[in-house]
Amino acid sequence: MPSPGLLTTWQYAVEVLATAAFALSGILEGARKRLDVVGVGVVASLAAFGGGTLRDLLLDRRPLFWVEHVEFLWIVLALAVLSVLFLRGRHFGLTERAMLWPDAVGLGLFCAAGTQVSLDMEMPLLVAAVLGVITAVFGGILRDMVCNEIPRVLRDHRPYAICAFLGAWVLIGLQVGLGMDERSSLLIAAGFASATRLLAVRFDWALPAWRL
Amino acid sequence: MPSPGLLTTWQYAVEVLATAAFALSGILEGARKRLDVVGVGVVASLAAFGGGTLRDLLLDRRPLFWVEHVEFLWIVLALAVLSVLFLRGRHFGLTERAMLWPDAVGLGLFCAAGTQVSLDMEMPLLVAAVLGVITAVFGGILRDMVCNEIPRVLRDHRPYAICAFLGAWVLIGLQVGLGMDERSSLLIAAGFASATRLLAVRFDWALPAWRL
Amino acid sequence: MPSPGLLTTWQYAVEVLATAAFALSGILEGARKRLDVVGVGVVASLAAFGGGTLRDLLLDRRPLFWVEHVEFLWIVLALAVLSVLFLRGRHFGLTERAMLWPDAVGLGLFCAAGTQVSLDMEMPLLVAAVLGVITAVFGGILRDMVCNEIPRVLRDHRPYAICAFLGAWVLIGLQVGLGMDERSSLLIAAGFASATRLLAVRFDWALPAWRL
Numbered sequence: 001m002p003s004p005g006l007l008t009t010w011q012y013a014v015e016v017l018a019t020a021a022f023a024l025s026g027i028l029e030g031a032r033k034r035l036d037v038v039g040v041g042v043v044a045s046l047a048a049f050g051g052g053t054l055r056d057l058l059l060d061r062r063p064l065f066w067v068e069h070v071e072f073l074w075i076v077l078a079l080a081v082l083s084v085l086f087l088r089g090r091h092f093g094l095t096e097r098a099m100l101w102p103d104a105v106g107l108g109l110f111c112a113a114g115t116q117v118s119l120d121m122e123m124p125l126l127v128a129a130v131l132g133v134i135t136a137v138f139g140g141i142l143r144d145m146v147c148n149e150i151p152r153v154l155r156d157h158r159p160y161a162i163c164a165f166l167g168a169w170v171l172i173g174l175q176v177g178l179g180m181d182e183r184s185s186l187l188i189a190a191g192f193a194s195a196t197r198l199l200a201v202r203f204d205w206a207l208p209a210w211r212l
Numbered sequence: 213m214p215s216p217g218l219l220t221t222w223q224y225a226v227e228v229l230a231t232a233a234f235a236l237s238g239i240l241e242g243a244r245k246r247l248d249v250v251g252v253g254v255v256a257s258l259a260a261f262g263g264g265t266l267r268d269l270l271l272d273r274r275p276l277f278w279v280e281h282v283e284f285l286w287i288v289l290a291l292a293v294l295s296v297l298f299l300r301g302r303h304f305g306l307t308e309r310a311m312l313w314p315d316a317v318g319l320g321l322f323c324a325a326g327t328q329v330s331l332d333m334e335m336p337l338l339v340a341a342v343l344g345v346i347t348a349v350f351g352g353i354l355r356d357m358v359c360n361e362i363p364r365v366l367r368d369h370r371p372y373a374i375c376a377f378l379g380a381w382v383l384i385g386l387q388v389g390l391g392m393d394e395r396s397s398l399l400i401a402a403g404f405a406s407a408t409r410l411l412a413v414r415f416d417w418a419l420p421a422w423r424l
Numbered sequence: 425m426p427s428p429g430l431l432t433t434w435q436y437a438v439e440v441l442a443t444a445a446f447a448l449s450g451i452l453e454g455a456r457k458r459l460d461v462v463g464v465g466v467v468a469s470l471a472a473f474g475g476g477t478l479r480d481l482l483l484d485r486r487p488l489f490w491v492e493h494v495e496f497l498w499i500v501l502a503l504a505v506l507s508v509l510f511l512r513g514r515h516f517g518l519t520e521r522a523m524l525w526p527d528a529v530g531l532g533l534f535c536a537a538g539t540q541v542s543l544d545m546e547m548p549l550l551v552a553a554v555l556g557v558i559t560a561v562f563g564g565i566l567r568d569m570v571c572n573e574i575p576r577v578l579r580d581h582r583p584y585a586i587c588a589f590l591g592a593w594v595l596i597g598l599q600v601g602l603g604m605d606e607r608s609s610l611l612i613a614a615g616f617a618s619a620t621r622l623l624a625v626r627f628d629w630a631l632p633a634w635r636l
Binding site: 269270272335336338339342349353357360361362363365366367369371372373374418419 | 457459460461462463465466467477481484486488490491494497498569570571572
Binding site: 057058060123124126127130137141145148149150151153154155157159160161162206207 | 245248250251253254269274278279285286357358359360
C-alpha cells in the first residue's frame with residue numbers, strides 16, 4: 001500500500017471504499033442507460049471522483065487525491081471495463097435493487113472523509129459540514145447530470161443529502177465536541193449517515209415538501 | 213457585521229444582496245419543480261454561490277467568499293427551509309411574476325462585484341468583464357441545469373448575459389477610464405445592468421438570432 | 425504574436441487551433457438549437473475553453489491559458505458574433521456533415537496539448553493521460569450538457585474519448601519512452617488521435633457495450 005501522504009491510513013481506507021462504492025453506482029447507472037464501455041468508464045469516474053475533486057478544488061488542496069494515489073484511477077477504470085465485458089442482463093434483477101447499498105455506503109464514507117479533511121484544514125464548522133455534504137453528493141449529481149436526469153439528491157423525496165449533513169455534524173460533535181479519536185469518530189459518523197439513508201429508504205421517510 | 217477581509221464594505225454589501233436575490237430565484241425554481249426542502253436548499257445554494265465560487269476558483273482566490281463569510285451559508289439555508297415551511301401556493305400568482313426581479317437584481321449586483329474583484333487582482337480588462345459575466349450568470353446556469361432545463365441564459369431570446377457584459381464595461385469605463393470612486397461606479401454599473409435586463413423583458417427586446 | 429509564456433511556441437500553436445476547432449463545433453451546435461447570438465457565444469466559449477480551464481484548475485496552473493492569452497477570448501467571441509450575423513441555413517447542408525472535422529481535429533490537438541502540459545508539470549503518466557482526455561472531451565461535454573443533451577462522448581457508440589486516451593499514450597510513448605522532441609511527438613500524437621476518430625466514424629467502428 002502506498003504511503004498515505006496527506007491522508008492518515010484511516011482516511012485512506014475510507015476514501016478507497018467510498019470511491020469503489022460510488023464507482024459501482026456509476027457503472028450500474030451507465031448500464032441502465034446502455035452506454036458503451038468508455039461511457040461507463042466516464043460515468044463511473046465522475047461518480048467516484050467528482051465529489052472529492054470538487055472538495056479538493058474548493059479547499060485548494062494539492063495534489064488531488066487521485067493524483068496522489070494513482071491506483072484509484074486504475075481501480076475505477078478496471079472495474080468499468082470488467083463490468084462491461086462480464087456483467088450480463090441476468091445480473092440485473094439483483095443489482096438494480098442492490099444499487100441502494102453502494103450509493104448509501106459511499107454517501108456515508110465520503111461525507112466522513114470530506115468533513116475530516118476540512119476539519120484538518122481548520123475550516124469553520126459549518127463549512128466543514130457543507131464540504132462533507134459536497135464530497136458525498138457531488139459525484140452522484142455529476143453522474144445523473146451527464147445521463148440527462150434530474151439528480152437523485154433533488155428528486156428523491158426521501159432524505160439523502162440531509163443524511164450526509166447529519167453525519168457530518170455527528171463527526172464534528174464526536175471529534176471537536178467530545179474529543180474522540182479520529183478512527184472511531186470517522187467510523188461512527190460514516191455508519192450513522194449510511195444507516196440513516198438505508199432506514200429512510202426502507203421505511204419510506206418523506207421530507208417536508210411544497211404543499212401547493 | 214463581520215470584518216469584510218478581502219472585500220471592501222461596499223463590495224460586501226453588494227455580494228450579500230446579490231446572494232440573497234439569487235437564493236430567492238433558486239427557491240422559486242425549486243418550488244416550481246416541486247422539490248423537497250433539501251432539494252430547494254441545494255438549488256438555492258447553487259444559484260446563490262455558483263457564480264462567485266467559479267470566479268474565485270478561476271482567480272485562485274482563497275478563502276472563498278462563503279468560507280470567509282460563513283453567515284452567507286446560514287442565510288441561504290435558513291431562507292430555503294423557511295420558504296418550504298411557510299410559502300404556499302396562493303403566494304405564487306405573486307412570486308411567479310416577481311421572479312424576474314430577484315434574477316435581474318442579482319444579475320446586476322454579481323456582475324459588478326465579479327468585475328470589481330477581477331480588477332482588484334489586475335486582470336486584463338476583457339478578462340475582468342468575462343469574469344463579471346461568469347459571476348452573474350453561472351449560478352443561474354447551474355440552477356437550471358440541475359433542474360434539467362436549458363439554462364435561461366441560452367434559451368431566452370431577450371438580452372440577459374449581454375446586460376451583464378455591458379454592465380461590466382460600464383464599471384470598467386467609469387473606474388479605469390474616468391477614475392470614478394468604487395462606491396459610485398459599483399452602484400451605477402449594477403443599476404445599469406439590472407435596468408437593461410428589466411427593460412429588455414418589459415419591452416420584449418430580441419437579440420439577433422439564426423435566420424434559417 | 426504574444427510571448428507564449430508558460431507554453432512553448434508549438435504548444436501555443438496547437439492550443440490556438442484546438443480552441444478554434446472547438447469554438448466552431450459549439451457554434452454549429454448553437455445554430456442547431458436556434459440559440460441567439462449570446463447563447464451561441466456562451467456555447468462556443470464553453471466548448472472552446474471548458475476542457476483547458478478544467479485542466480488548469482486541476483493542475484492549479486495560473487494564469488489560466490485564456491487569461492494569459494486574452495486574444496483567445498476575442499477570437500472566440502468574434503467568431504460567434506460573425507457566424508450568427510453571416511451564416512445562413514443554406515450553409516448547413518455543408519456544415520452539418522463538416523462538424524465531424526472540427527470536433528475530431530480539436531479532440532486530437534487538445535489531447536496532445538493537455539498531456540504535454542501535465543508531463544511538463546511532472547504528473548504520473550496515467551494522470552497525464554487522463555488530463556489529456558479531460559482537456560479533449562470536457563469542452564464537448566459542457567457544450568452538450570448546457571444544450572440539455574446526453575454528451576456525445578457518452579451516447580456515440582463509436583470510439584471518441586478512447587481516441588484521445590490512445591493519443592495521449594502515443595505522446596507519452598514517443599516522448600518519455602523514445603525521447604522524441606516535443607514538436608514531432610505533439611504532431612504525431614494529435615494526428616493519431618484525430619485520424620483514429622475520423623476512421624472510426626468513416627467505418628462505423630463500435631465499442632463493446634452492454635449486452636442485456
